[in-house]
Amino acid sequence: MASATVPEMLDASASAFADRVALVHGDERLTYAELREQVELVAGALAARGLGRGDPVALALPNVPAFAVAFLGILRAGAVVVPLNPQFKEAELEFHFRECGVEVVITDATGAGGCAAVAGRLDDPPEVLVGIESLVEQGGAAPAAAPAVDDDDAVFQYSSGSTGRPKRVPRTHGHLRAEADSYVAATGTTAEDTLFCTIPLFHTYGMGCALLTTVRSGATLLLFDNPNPFVLQRGRALELLVRERVTVFPGVPFTFRLLSEAPEDADLSSLRLCFSAAAALPRSTFNAFQERFGVPVRQLYGCTEAGCVSVNLDEDPDATAGSVGTPIDGVELRVVDEAGEPLEEGRIGEILIRSVAMTPGYADAEELNREAFGDGWFRSGDRGRIDEEGRLFITGRRKLLIDVRGDKVDPIEVEDVLAVHPKVAEVVVVGVESEVPGEDLVKAVVVPAGDCQERELIRYCRERLADYKVPSRVDFREEIPTGPGGKVLRKYLID
Secondary structure, three states: OOOOOHHHHHHHHHHHOOOOEEEEEOOEEEEHHHHHHHHHHHHHHHHHOOOOOOOEEEEOOOOOHHHHHHHHHHHHOOOEEEEOOOOOOHHHHHHHHHHHOOOEEEEOHHHHHHHHHHHOOOOOOOEEEEOOHHHHHHOOOOOOOOOOOOOOEEEEEEEOOOOOOOEEEEEEHHHHHHHHHHHHHHHOOOOOOEEEEOOOOOOHHHHHHHHHHHHHHOOEEEEOOOOOOHHHOHHHHHHHHHHOOOOEEEEOHHHHHHHHOOOOOOOOOOOOEEEEOOOOOOHHHHHHHHHHHOOOEEEEEEEOOOEEEEEOOOOOOOOOOOOOEEEOOOEEEEEEOOOOOEOOOOOOEEEEEEEOOOOOOOOOOHHHHHHHOHHHOEEEEEEEEEOOOOOEEEEEEOOOOEEEOOEEEOHHHHHHHHHOOOOEEEEEEEEEEOOOOOOEEEEEEEEEOOOOOHHHHHHHHHOOOOHHHOOOEEEEOOOOOEOOOOOEOHHHHOO
């Protein structure tokens, strides 16, 4: 299929593999025929509400079948999916609802209260729907008028950076299809595969390398919800890996480390590919998982702006465990110096990306786009080198983002929350190493304005930020170190 929208990808798999299982969640199983039927009902119900091409619909659900059905139903109706972290607090939800003009929100009973409270504060409030059951009951035939086309926006995702507020990243049906095609081809994923998804489906990684890959290939997707704290769920995860004979497992370093330390025994010989992304995979975790289960964990590299970029598929993954591999089809990589000039093999510089699956730029950010997407290349903010075989090695991050167990935290966003506290005069947020390699903690450094306690500020953040963004430490200082030009010297705050 040279060109296809996401609904057309589903139609192709549902026609070819109607009776194959598409989704597994606990004891629930949906075949491709059943999945398509539910998707059409949801699409019909959304269309009956007047939703169509270009209308943003927020999706705030965990990894459950309803996420997949709603995601695909929104796209079949021609609308745009706005996938949101179900852990978001009201302030975070309000920003996203306002930023893109969300018209409908699909959430669950846990998230309904917060979504409804936010909607009630807006001049043009979105409708808040709890679950998809009512949509399935109300739905009719999928809308036939003005279906989505290849160049229509499919998702609005949000990328963190150094600006303090997430930036909207529009990606089209064509972008998502191109990423799915390239990833399926690179990994050899087929209808015989079963993918295990512990990574959030609202994240670019879970959406592309799990949900869309499954829909494109006709594979089976095993959904693992409520993974936190994962240390308490790893026994169940191992049980599912064995029971469902999982063959492909995309995850994050934190997940693979905890599984390698699990007391339970498990035969994971069905696994043919394990991928780790979102943060550097420590060599100790690579060794521990391979020694325990006999399966190497290969690194994968991607970003919100371009989806999956490269995959390590070397025949000897042990020798190149530190590499994120070579570009998948449709992706070009370049390493440049500070002046933007290409560097020779082996030289370290900033990584630039050009991809058929890449967004053309952030929404409503002309000046930023000139800097970030100049000449059709995306400045990733990551640093690395490319060896003589074309393998990419990530050596550092230019951006300020903090990796917290696979989630990205923008320190500027946390600073913005703390800065308005009446007892905070100045604040800087940094990432500091935990006792576990590759798993950072969020630390706030505060110049207090009067009597101020650590627990008070942590509680304040917890009321306004998703849990993974909340500082685990608050250090109090008389002043924040700055350079001659007034720039904050963050390196002196990391200890």
